[in-house]
Amino acid sequence: MVAEKSKKISFKAKVFFAMLALVVIVLAGTGINYYLKYFKPNVTGNKDYLFIPTGSDFKDVYSIISSENIVKDTLSFLNAAQNMDYPVKVKAGRYRLTKDMSNRTLINMLKAGNQEPVKISFQNVRLKHTLAGMISKKIESDSASISQLLDSATFIEKYGFNTDNVYTMFIPNSYEIYWNSDPEKFFFRMHAEYLKFWNADRKAKAAAINLSQSEVSILASIVDSEALNDSEMPRIAGLYMNRLHKGMRLEADPTVIFAANDFTIRRVLNKHLRISSPYNTYLNTGLPPGPITMPSINAIDAVLNYEKHDYIYMCAKEDFSGYHNYASNLTQHLQNARKFQEALNQRNIKK
Numbered sequence: 001m002v003a004e005k006s007k008k009i010s011f012k013a014k015v016f017f018a019m020l021a022l023v024v025i026v027l028a029g030t031g032i033n034y035y036l037k038y039f040k041p042n043v044t045g046n047k048d049y050l051f052i053p054t055g056s057d058f059k060d061v062y063s064i065i066s067s068e069n070i071v072k073d074t075l076s077f078l079n080a081a082q083n084m085d086y087p088v089k090v091k092a093g094r095y096r097l098t099k100d101m102s103n104r105t106l107i108n109m110l111k112a113g114n115q116e117p118v119k120i121s122f123q124n125v126r127l128k129h130t131l132a133g134m135i136s137k138k139i140e141s142d143s144a145s146i147s148q149l150l151d152s153a154t155f156i157e158k159y160g161f162n163t164d165n166v167y168t169m170f171i172p173n174s175y176e177i178y179w180n181s182d183p184e185k186f187f188f189r190m191h192a193e194y195l196k197f198w199n200a201d202r203k204a205k206a207a208a209i210n211l212s213q214s215e216v217s218i219l220a221s222i223v224d225s226e227a228l229n230d231s232e233m234p235r236i237a238g239l240y241m242n243r244l245h246k247g248m249r250l251e252a253d254p255t256v257i258f259a260a261n262d263f264t265i266r267r268v269l270n271k272h273l274r275i276s277s278p279y280n281t282y283l284n285t286g287l288p289p290g291p292i293t294m295p296s297i298n299a300i301d302a303v304l305n306y307e308k309h310d311y312i313y314m315c316a317k318e319d320f321s322g323y324h325n326y327a328s329n330l331t332q333h334l335q336n337a338r339k340f341q342e343a344l345n346q347r348n349i350k351k
Helices: 002-039 058-067 074-083 103-112 128-136 143-150 153-157 183-197 200-208 213-226 230-246 253-260 297-304 330-346
Strands: 049-052 093-096 118-122 173-177 313-316 324-327
Touching: 049 058, 058 074, 074 103, 118 128, 128 143, 143 153, 143 183, 173 183, 200 213, 200 297, 213 230, 213 253, 213 297, 230 297, 230 313, 230 324, 313 330, 324 330
Parallel strands: none
Antiparallel strands: 049 093, 118 173, 313 324
16 A cells, blocks of 8 residues: 555656646747847847938838848747837937847847937038938938928928028037928927027127127128138128228129129129129129128127227238228228238139
8 A cells, every 4th residue: 555655646646747847948939039029139230320201110120120130030020029019119310239239138129219310410511402411321311302491482481581691590619409400390300409599699799789680690601701801701701891881892702703693703893793693792882682601600709709800901901811901991992902812823723
């Protein structure tokens, strides 16, 4: 009897341990499968970023990830994404990838829309279509859609600008913006930066010199084009303010070059001065209708804090240093101009 009971206990023990071993194996397999699906390093590191275009669904995302070799095991990514409900939470954007990132980390980032912004910088940009081209290289939108808004009087009027002076809204600087920002969002962001730039102090200074904010920037664009050295900007700004106060034409060579739409001109000739354009300040009194370039912050502040003096003429120095000779009367100016013209002739600069 004792032997039989011992055999039964031994058999039951074997069955118990066998079942326990089976459970352990199943759990281990489940755990391994869970690890492989969610926590095993899976991102290849072949790409620094995953770009998900606006309007993409999960099928599109999966196609991009597969075709661009984003992950090592696409099947485990697919299963994890489905189990984590990602297919119904796809968000467009530019997502930073890290080598050996797990499926769980990657999918959580994509579901949350935690994209990395792009950095955009612009300065010394003359034309609107040039700006549109620069921005389109950084964000999803193409240059045509950005240009269309810059040339849309109806759209621009909502922000208090027109198609001539809209460029004064863009403050040259470095900004961060999301890659999938559409042109409207980009425009809204730039206007917010414009409002931030034009603080109470700058507004008060503009009012004190009897210029609107756009007029300050238009004049600053001329100052910026004339000054190769920032230290000269307040003096140049003062000269043009003197001309405005006297009702004189600004007669700024850079406006003629802009009117000619030929930025290779090094020597402004009489034929250039006769170009019919509202931007030609040799023919028109006052400021042109818009900026001739995107003015720098230094130039804007130079206008707001222009130097008080009695100069109304200037001419580039004959040593080609980038600085200018100034005069308060025509006789002195003609002497300065003659020296510069002789220097041009000596260097055989004809145009």
